Amino acid sequence: MKKQDVLRMKKKLESVGTRFIDLKYPSLVGNLHHITVPFERFDWILENGVGVDGSSLPGYKLVEKGDMLLFPDLSTLFFDPFFEHKTASFLCSIHSPDTLVPYRRDPREIAMKTAAYLRKELSTDAFFLSELEFYMLGQCAYGEGPGYSYFRIGPEQAGTSEVSYPVRRKGGYHIGPPQDLHFNIRNTIIESLSSCGIKTKYHHHEVGEKGQVEIELVFEPLVKATDDVFLSKYLIKCVSQKHNKWVTFMPKPFFDEPGNGLHLHQYLGSKSKSLFYAPNKEYNLSDIALNYIGGILRHSRALCAITNPSSNSYKRLIPGFEAPTYTDFAYASRTTAIRIPGYLKNKKMLDIEYRIPDAIANPYLAIPAVVLAGIDGIKNKTEPKQKERLPSNMFEAIEALKKDHGFLLQNDIFSMDLIESWIEVKTREFEEVHIRPHPHEFTLYFGA
Numbered sequence: 064m065k066k067q068d069v070l071r072m073k074k075k076l077e078s079v080g081t082r083f084i085d086l087k088y089p090s091l092v093g094n095l096h097h098i099t100v101p102f103e104r105f106d107w108i109l110e111n112g113v114g115v116d117g118s119s120l121p122g123y124k125l126v127e128k129g130d131m132l133l134f135p136d137l138s139t140l141f142f143d144p145f146f147e148h149k150t151a152s153f154l155c156s157i158h159s160p161d162t163l164v165p166y167r168r169d170p171r172e173i174a175m176k177t178a179a180y181l182r183k184e185l186s187t188d189a190f191f192l193s194e195l196e197f198y199m200l201g202q203c204a205y206g207e208g209p210g211y212s213y214f215r216i217g218p219e220q221a222g223t224s225e226v227s228y229p230v231r232r233k234g235g236y237h238i239g240p241p242q243d244l245h246f247n248i249r250n251t252i253i254e255s256l257s258s259c260g261i262k263t264k265y266h267h268h269e270v271g272e273k274g275q276v277e278i279e280l281v282f283e284p285l286v287k288a289t290d291d292v293f294l295s296k297y298l299i300k301c302v303s304q305k306h307n308k309w310v311t312f313m314p315k316p317f318f319d320e321p322g323n324g325l326h327l328h329q330y331l332g333s334k335s336k337s338l339f340y341a342p343n344k345e346y347n348l349s350d351i352a353l354n355y356i357g358g359i360l361r362h363s364r365a366l367c368a369i370t371n372p373s374s375n376s377y378k379r380l381i382p383g384f385e386a387p388t389y390t391d392f393a394y395a396s397r398t399t400a401i402r403i404p405g406y407l408k409n410k411k412m413l414d415i416e417y418r419i420p421d422a423i424a425n426p427y428l429a430i431p432a433v434v435l436a437g438i439d440g441i442k443n444k445t446e447p448k449q450k451e452r453l454p455s456n457m458f459e460a461i462e463a464l465k466k467d468h469g470f471l472l473q474n475d476i477f478s479m480d481l482i483e484s485w486i487e488v489k490t491r492e493f494e495e496v497h498i499r500p501h502p503h504e505f506t507l508y509f510g511a
Contacts, residue, residue, distance in 0.1 A: 072137055073105060082148040086113060086133050087294075088155040089170050091122030091481075092372070092488060093425025095297050098133070099150070108135060112158065122488040123168055131166055132158045139290065141259040145301045154290060168481045170427030171289070177431035178285040180474045181438065185331065187338060189434050191288035192264070192280055192328035192414070195295060195422055198316055199245050199274045203309040212502060216316060218244070218274035230272035233321060243268045245276055245308070252278065252302045259298060261291045270385070271321040282328070282414075285430060292325070292426035312422035314371070315378035322379030322386055325370075325422040327433060328404075330414040331355065340413040346394050346403050347410050356392055356401055356415060357447040358440015358470070359433060363390040363400055363419060366436055367454050368464035370420035370429045372489055374496040377456045379421060387419050390451045400453075419453065428485075432471060439470035457493040461486055 084105055087097045098113055111132075118129030135153035143152040157169035165172045181189055198216075205214035228242045240246055249266040256263055262281045269275040278299065280291055296312060303310045315322040330337040331351065339352035348356075359366070371377065379386050387400040392415075395405030402416040420429055439445070454460040464486065471477035 069109065069137070072140070076102065076105070076151050079142075080149045081142075081151045083146065083150040084108060084135070085143055085146065085150050085152040086135055086155050087152060087297075088115075088133055088157060089293060089425060089427055090120045091168055091170060091425070091484065093170070093293070093423075093427070095293065096120065097152075102151075112160075114160070115157075117157075117166075122484045130160045132160050132163070134158060141294075144255055144258055144298075145305075154294075167478050168484060170425050171286075173431050173476060173481075174286050174289045174427045176474070176476045177434055180476060181285070181331075181434060184438060184474075185441065187331045188333065189285045189329060189331055190282045190334070190414075191285060191430055192282045193288060193292050193295075193426075194277055194279045194324070194326040194328070195292070195299070195312070196269055196275065196277045196323040196325070197299065197310050197312045197422070198271065198323065199248070199276055199303055200309045200311065201274075201307070203311075207499070212500065216311075232272055233270050235268050235272045235275060236270045238268045245274065248303060248306050248308065249276060249278065251306075252299055255298050255302050256295060259294060261295055261298075269321065271317070273317055273320060275321060275323070282330075282334075285434065289426040289430050292422070292430075296422065314373065314376045314421040314423060316375075321384050323421060324379070324386065324418060325420040325424060325426075325429075327417045327420055327430065328414045329417065329433070330412070331437075336411060337413045339415065340411050342410070347413055348403065351441055352413070352415065353447055354441045354444050355437035356440070357445030357449075358438065358443070359417060359436045360390040360392065360400060360447050360449055361440060361445055362436040362467055362470055364451060364454055364460065364463040365467035366432055367419065367460040368457075368489065369432045369485070370424050371460065372425075372457070373421075373423045374457050374493055376421050376423060377454060377460075380419070380453050380455075388453055390449055390453065392447055401447075431476065435470050435473055435476065438473065457489065458497075461490055461493070 081102045084100045084102055085097055087095055090096060100108060113133045115131050115133055116129050117123035117131040133155040135155050139154040141152055143150045157166040159166050200216050202217045230238055230242045253263050264279040264281050266278045269277045283291060300310045312323055330339045332338040339349055340347055341349035380388055382388055385397045391399045392401035393399045394403045396402055400419050402418060468482050
């Protein structure tokens with residue numbers, strides 16, 4: 064940003080009474096972290112950055128060389144609605160303190176490099192619309208120790224009366240008030256998102272009767288789309304907590320109930336034209352679209368380690384719940400990995416919907432990984448004929464990524480260093496769950 068633009072920004076912040084600067088950034092696994100600085104240090108921040116300890120963040124750095132620097136991206140300014148004092152918030156890039164170059168494990172840098180590579184390689188942009196599914200809960204308690212392990216979650220606060228208008232099992236889709244208990248909270252969420260520059264398409268109750276809801280964003284260019292998913296999760300949780308509700312994006316928080324996905328609608332092109340549209344082709348899919356789909360499907364098993372990066376993710380990818388189980392695609396189907404939407408009025412804006420991911424994923428890694436798989440398909444003219452079973456657990460997904468990660472290394476966007484760190488972190492998470500007794504094991508084996 065030019066010096067005059069920085070001065071203009073500073074005057075704008077001063078004019079509205081800004082008291083603090085809040086710097087937000089993602090960990091490697093996608094959790095939001097922040098540090099807050101008094102406004103009078105704004106110039107100092109821009110020149111020197113703010114030091115953070117990368118060794119305290121899983122997957123970043125060792126203690127011996129843990130220092131990193133944050134620099135705010137001034138184009139991401141918004142005023143955080145949850146700070147009592149006027150606080151200007153920025154998303155940050157992470158730099159190595161010795162060289163001042165972008166840190167190779169900075170997830171947001173991955174998104175920016177992918178967008179630049181796409182423009183260089185194919186002279187186009189990628190646009191994404193994300194569907195965020197989550198449960199809004201009134202009670203939530205969980206814990207574990209050497210002799211106990213439990214969780215208790217539900218739509219209502221403990222001790223309150225029963226719901227007067229119950230929702231039948233799997234009967235929550237678009238259900239209206241009074242069964243839809245959270246429509247006013249969702250309206251408040253939408254207002255909060257809008258105040259922070261995040262546009263939404265709509266919101267509604269989802270299929271799960273225990274408080275499952277969905278907020279759908281609008282199509283945005285790749286980097287903006289990743290920013291919006293990252294910040295939306297933060298804002299959704301903050302608004303909900305103010306209303307004494309707890310939000311979980313866990314893919315399968317309830318046994319035998321609908322799971323939460325992060326469906327990614329996407330196309331290559333511009334704001335007014337999709338390169339996926341071909342008027343005389345089957346389903347109006349261009350060759351570029353078919354090859355892009357082919358690339359994603361070819362690499363979907365490996366992609367799962369990034370787009371579905373939790374042990375809980377694979378409890379969702381099972382038959383019977385509108386969740387994919389194979390690397391396939393179809394027109395208007397909600398059980399395939401990729402759905403070709405059947406209700407588009409403007410066919411020239413044709414998109415595809417990738418239905419495998421969930422919102423435990425780091426959007427700064429998941430969305431670029433999907434795009435790189437698609438680019439690989441275009442470059443190799445991959446046809447979407449493969450149909451393989453998706454991984455049934457996190458270990459299988461990690462093993463698939465170990466064998467198939469070359470597409471992520473295009474133009475040095477993902478580095479082997481990052482991939483190895485990711486595998487290390489996610490293997491440790493899998494093992495932490497795998498070695499613990501499960502409550503259902505007592506049902507099966509305690510009296511054997």
